[in-house]
Amino acid sequence: MKEIRETDKLLNGIKRIHMVGIGGSGMCPLAEILLSRGFIISGSDNVKTEKTDYLESIGIKVFIGQKAENVDGAELLAYSAAIPETNPERLRAKELGIPEMERSVLLGAITRKYDNVIGVCGTHGKTTVSSMITQILLLSNKEPTAVIGGKLPISGTSAVVGNSETFVCESCEFVNSFLEFSPDISVLLNIDNDHLDFFKTMDNLCKSFGKFVSLSKISYVNGDDALSVNAVKNLKTKIITFGLDEKNDYYAANIKEGKFGFCFDCFKNGKKAGHIEMHVPGKHNVYNGLVSFAVCYDMGINPEQISDALYKFSGAGRRFEIYGNFGGITVVDDYAHHPTEIKATLEAAKSLNYNKVICVFQPYTYSRVALLKDGMVDALKIADKVFLTPIVASREKNTFGVSSEDIAKELSDAYVLADYETLAEEMIKSANSGDIIITMGAGDIYKVAKKISEKLS
Numbered sequence: 438m439k440e441i442r443e444t445d446k447l448l449n450g451i452k453r454i455h456m457v458g459i460g461g462s463g464m465c466p467l468a469e470i471l472l473s474r475g476f477i478i479s480g481s482d483n484v485k486t487e488k489t490d491y492l493e494s495i496g497i498k499v500f501i502g503q504k505a506e507n508v509d510g511a512e513l514l515a516y517s518a519a520i521p522e523t524n525p526e527r528l529r530a531k532e533l534g535i536p537e538m539e540r541s542v543l544l545g546a547i548t549r550k551y552d553n554v555i556g557v558c559g560t561h562g563k564t565t566v567s568s569m570i571t572q573i574l575l576l577s578n579k580e581p582t583a584v585i586g587g588k589l590p591i592s593g594t595s596a597v598v599g600n601s602e603t604f605v606c607e608s609c610e611f612v613n614s615f616l617e618f619s620p621d622i623s624v625l626l627n628i629d630n631d632h633l634d635f636f637k638t639m640d641n642l643c644k645s646f647g648k649f650v651s652l653s654k655i656s657y658v659n660g661d662d663a664l665s666v667n668a669v670k671n672l673k674t675k676i677i678t679f680g681l682d683e684k685n686d687y688y689a690a691n692i693k694e695g696k697f698g699f700c701f702d703c704f705k706n707g708k709k710a711g712h713i714e715m716h717v718p719g720k721h722n723v724y725n726g727l728v729s730f731a732v733c734y735d736m737g738i739n740p741e742q743i744s745d746a747l748y749k750f751s752g753a754g755r756r757f758e759i760y761g762n763f764g765g766i767t768v769v770d771d772y773a774h775h776p777t778e779i780k781a782t783l784e785a786a787k788s789l790n791y792n793k794v795i796c797v798f799q800p801y802t803y804s805r806v807a808l809l810k811d812g813m814v815d816a817l818k819i820a821d822k823v824f825l826t827p828i829v830a831s832r833e834k835n836t837f838g839v840s841s842e843d844i845a846k847e848l849s850d851a852y853v854l855a856d857y858e859t860l861a862e863e864m865i866k867s868a869n870s871g872d873i874i875i876t877m878g879a880g881d882i883y884k885v886a887k888k889i890s891e892k893l894s
Contacts (some may be wrong), residue, residue, distance in 0.1 A: 439619050445546040447513055447536050455511035456480035457520045457527065459499060460488045464517050465539050466596030469494055470547060471597040473582075476679040481507050481526060491594065505529035515543050518612065519832070543619030543825070544584065544606070546659075550605035551582065555732065556618055558649055559626025561778055562725050565717070566624060567607040569729035571597055571836060573746040573827075574605070577738045581605055587772070588754030608649065610642070611635060615649050616778045623653035623674075624728055628664035631775050634804040634833075642821035643668040650674055655735075657728050677735075679728045687731040689723050694788065698848035699723050703730050703740075711740035717752045719785030730844035757785060760886050763893030765870025767791065770886040774801045774879040776812030781820035782877060795864060797824040799878025800841055807837035814847045820875075823851040824860060824865050829880040831846040 439843045458464050459480025465488045472478050472495065481500040482489055489499045500507045505525045508514060509751050514530040514537045521527075530537055538546070548554045557567045564586040572591050574581040580599035586607045588595050597605075608615035608623075611632050628639075628646055636642040646860060647668040650656045659665045660678030669676055679687040687710075689701040698715030701723055711734065713726050726747050752758055760768040773782040779798065798817060800806045806813070806828055817823050825841040845851040854860040864874055864885070876886040 451512040458517040489626035541614030552602040556620030560629035799882035
């Protein structure tokens with residue numbers, strides 16, 4: 438039995454939950470899962486989107502615009518981390534004495550309702566691996582529940598509602614939100630220098646990942662990543678390593694480049710356990726496919742079923758998501774916003790033998806650009822032509838004195854454009870049949886991929 442935290446008790450004996458920011462990528466799947474567990478859900482967001490339309494289609498009342506009266510009748514108010522205390526709905530909840538739960542605290546409480554929680558953490562690859570594991574479990578009829586940061590093509594949503602005790606939970610380290618969760622199995626993919634505006638030092642970041650792993654009984658850890666290995670030293674948790682080095686418990690061997698991605702054999706403790714043919718490009722997806730295989734294989738799933746599910750996996754939403762091929766020009770969108778991710782995405786595109794790789798990168802937060810500018814420049818040099826948008830401020834002010842122009846001036850063929858309509862037109866002018874256009878970033882740059890696709894079609 439999992440230890441119940443004091444905040445978990447807020448869910449006891451209530452029915453009506455109101456969710457502020459319900460259309461967000463973190464809140465939307467949570468709303469669907471709470472609805473499946475018998476709660477009456479309402480929510481609000483500032484704009485009408487595909488997500489809010491979907492939530493309404495499954496019976497959730499969604500208010501467009503955040504107003505105090507939206508809260509009336511609720512017994513609990515949930516809010517995403519982006520919602521300030523001054524929000525009118527949060528102020529109304531305080532006035533009425535309605536208890537509040539931040540999104541990660543609420544998700545943590547839900548993880549304690551399941552007996553087999555798989556928590557996937559790491560700086561890069563969380564959404565992809567959460568999606569891969571979920572797809573394997575779904576196609577093996579294991580009926581998992583899942584919360585994923587991107588849309589899973591097989592379900593069409595970022596939530597999966599199942600009837601088993603297995604719950605796949607993408608676990609983000611930002612502001613230590615994943616320490617609210619209670620994983621039974623954890624996956625540590627890698628540790629890289631991100632979110633240092635919060636963690637301040639790499640040592641603090643590594644310790645946080647170590648704490649998350651310590652919450653689980655078993656952890657699958659990238660044995661090729663020195664920071665990950667160091668973070669889990671001396672823990673009581675059972676550690677199973679994975680990677681390309683044969684010293685790992687699980688390792689990939691006989692790696693070959695296929696038409697759509699890499700093919701490789703999976704070995705466990707020196708013995709061949711299965712063969713994988715990936716349908717998503719990039720060497721980084723060898724690690725992602727391998728650990729997904731390892732977790733599911735140890736759960737007793739037939740290796741042929743795992744291989745089949747991974748062969749059918751074409752990527753999660755905004756992870757090398759192919760919008761289509763229009764007159765010979767392929768349009769792809771990707772969430773990459775850290776140099777390691779940008780490099781992996783562009784190298785994956787290069788491996789597919791397009792004539793030219795044309796990308797637009799939307800830098801996200803001033804602090805990240807100030808810290809990682811040189812890495813961004815080096816990664817973007819892989820592309821044949823680069824466009825940039827202005828930096829997305831998110832929660833920050835530009836006290837760092839940085840701009841997208843600082844990146845552009847260090848590249849041989851790069852331009853900064855703010856207007857999405859102009860940007861789409863200029864990218865189309867730059868492309869010919871046989872080229873690939875990639876939009877990259879953590880903000881709303883996917884809108885440019887949609888505009889380009891519409892114009893080309």
